Amino acid sequence: MSFKTLVSKQAALLDKDLMGPEIGFTLEQLMELAGLSVAQAVLKEFPRSQRTKSQVLVLAGPGNNGGDGLVCARLLKLFGFKPVVYYPKHNTKAPFFSKLVKQLKFFKVPVLNTDDDWLRYLNPNDTVCVVDALFGFSFKPPVREPFGGVLNQLRQAQDQIPIVSVDVPTGWDVDEGPVEPNCIVPKVLVSLTVPKPCALKIDPLETQHYVGGRFIPAEFANKYGFEPFAYENADQVVKLVPE
Numbered sequence: 001m002s003f004k005t006l007v008s009k010q011a012a013l014l015d016k017d018l019m020g021p022e023i024g025f026t027l028e029q030l031m032e033l034a035g036l037s038v039a040q041a042v043l044k045e046f047p048r049s050q051r052t053k054s055q056v057l058v059l060a061g062p063g064n065n066g067g068d069g070l071v072c073a074r075l076l077k078l079f080g081f082k083p084v085v086y087y088p089k090h091n092t093k094a095p096f097f098s099k100l101v102k103q104l105k106f107f108k109v110p111v112l113n114t115d116d117d118w119l120r121y122l123n124p125n126d127t128v129c130v131v132d133a134l135f136g137f138s139f140k141p142p143v144r145e146p147f148g149g150v151l152n153q154l155r156q157a158q159d160q161i162p163i164v165s166v167d168v169p170t171g172w173d174v175d176e177g178p179v180e181p182n183c184i185v186p187k188v189l190v191s192l193t194v195p196k197p198c199a200l201k202i203d204p205l206e207t208q209h210y211v212g213g214r215f216i217p218a219e220f221a222n223k224y225g226f227e228p229f230a231y232e233n234a235d236q237v238v239k240l241v242p243e
């Protein structure tokens with residue numbers, strides 16, 4: 001499939017540009033839209049009419065990819081799912097991350113930490129899918145603990161429970177793809193703003209690919225060398241289908 005990608009360094013620059021003094025977005029705004037995109041992709045892939053269960057396990061990492069997961073969990077609750085979040089390493093760099101956790105409490109979404117038994121939610125009888133919001137475009141392999149153990153568990157479960165990866169399948173090199181042994185293979189990838197080069201390594205027969213993060217005008221996409229994606233109506237995601 002052909003689509004334009006942006007290497008990790010350029011993706012970080014694009015983000016900085018969006019949140020810089022000229023454009024003026026805040027991280028909170030972009031994260032809300034990123035989380036909405038992922039929640040919408042989950043709803044499109046697992047509509048109520050086609051499932052008998054509603055639990056979703058959201059794995060949230062320590063950076064902004066994890067923040068997208070925290071937002072996604074709250075919105076999944078509004079969309080009729082029963083999300084449970086495993087958030088082993090809290091982000092203490094920005095105060096709004098603890099506000100996202102408070103909001104989850106308000107929505108009665110359980111947030112588990114390292115003392116809790118998160119593995120009981122990795123159970124195909126109850127769980128529709130796992131949202132992998134562990135790491136995004138700033139991940140540098142090899143993975144450090146406790147996340148290595150989490151990825152091992154995910155890999156063992158992935159044939160029974162579909163994984164929905166946010167922006168980058170966790171453990172994959174952002175620019176090179178699944179270079180480490182035993183990488184996870186998500187059933188769904190939601191690239192944010194524009195796919196990263198690792199998305200070229202997905203097998204379209206194994207992984208459905210969406211682009212989300214609908215927050216830039218055409219001229220800005222062109223500045224970074226890509227065309228805007230063909231979103232329909234008010235959709236926050238567009239599915240890329242092989243030609």
Ligand SMILES: NC(=O)C1=CN([C@@H]2O[C@H](COP(=O)(O)OP(=O)(O)OC[C@H]3O[C@@H](n4cnc5c(N)ncnc54)[C@H](O)[C@@H]3O)[C@@H](O)[C@H]2O)[C@H](O)CC1
Pocket residue numbers: 014015027030031034061062063064065066067068134135136137138139140141142143144145147166167168192193194213
């Ligand atoms: N414009 C957009 O597309 C937006 C994307 N968003 C999301 O933000 C992430 C990128 O966020 P960032 O905080 O830069 O990085 P990560 O979440 O990928 O991870 C940083 C975090 O991870 C630790 N870390 C890095 N490598 C390892 C390792 N090998 N083992 C363990 N831990 C590691 C590092 O120390 C940091 O703590 C992007 O992908 C999108 O998902 C935003 O929401 C805004 C808009």
Ligand SMILES: [K+]
Pocket residue numbers: 065132133134135136165166167168169170
């Ligand atoms: K991820």
